Amino acid sequence: MKVAGVILAGGQATRMGGGDKGMLRLGGVRLLDRVTGRLRPQVETMCLNANGDPARFAGLGLPVVADPVGGFAGPLAGVLAGMRWAGAQGFGQVVSVAADTPFFPPDLVERLIAAGGGSSPVLAAVREAGRVRRQPTFGLWPVALADDLEAALHEGLRKVVQWTERHDGREVMFGSSDAFFNVNTPEDLARAELML
Template identity: 60%
Template sequence: MTQPASRTDLPPPAVILAGGLARRMGGGDKPLLPLGGRPVLAHVLDRLRPQAGAVALNANGDPARLAGFGLPVLADSLPDRPGPLAGVLVAMDWAAALGAAQVLTVPGDSPFLPADLVQRLIAARGPQGLALAATREADGTLRDHPVCALWPVALRGALAAALARDERRVRAFTEAHAPGRAVWDAGRADPFANLNTPEDLARAEARLAAL
């Protein structure tokens, strides 16, 4: 079957990397933790849907637990859960099947993503089309958020080859492909704050209440 031509003038499809386990919170799926009376994943979708095209979830295990969101659930195509890059690869494969030239990935435990995420990542793309989100800390240093990124589908062969060599570090792969960076100030309200501990969740509850 002939694949549709790639488009770069449409909002990119997006894949939420939703497989994070809440080990420091007692187990389970972090994106399904309650925040403000709704799953964390619902807040991620609220931020993402206005600026992306089609949306899917990357998660392993029984997809039924995510059925309530009405989204495609994409399991890793590689065994043994080799980490976030496996989710990026399946995102690229899914986007390629849609005829997209690029795909956005975001973590499933970041409920405060910026409303201009896609716009600024597109503007920041490097020479190979890769763009990462980053924040500037109070001391001026930059902190990358490499799973929150815009990936050119053209890199999926290189990514598959890297994973076949058991190269699993997201930063190592991105730095090999000349990424651009879209930079936000972290300040007191980091748009990429994620939830790793009960304290993080409590801070997110307070931040959500303030909004």
């Protein structure tokens, strides 16, 4: 199955003091370069979801798509941006990853596709302390659900899992939560340096 990718970088990075977290350097390499390098072999094509002036990402060589709904509506708005972009390119599915999560699994897309039925969203998940913890920014999204997602966002829905459960959402279990470690604070960036 051919799938497009969307890198979610549309947040405000308030815990990092603002700006674009993806431009921070980890081991001398920008987070976004690490993420694009990890996602590129797993998808046919990809775009970057970011708000504001897209020119600041010109060096990445990726199309930049903004949230189609205003007010920083969270990751679902970025997923919708990716769905709309992927649909316009002729893709039926889009995979989302977070721009601040440099260690996600190299078989993420393959495993999400294997678990998907084509008509339901599929989220990555890990088991921590005996419970399943879904990773809401790492998912496989059927483009056919874009209109429904847009309507839900306009109704005020912001929780990824609430929306996926409406559509028979599934999970794929991955072994370690470290794979989905994201850089939200300066302390997280220091920890990620150690994880390298």
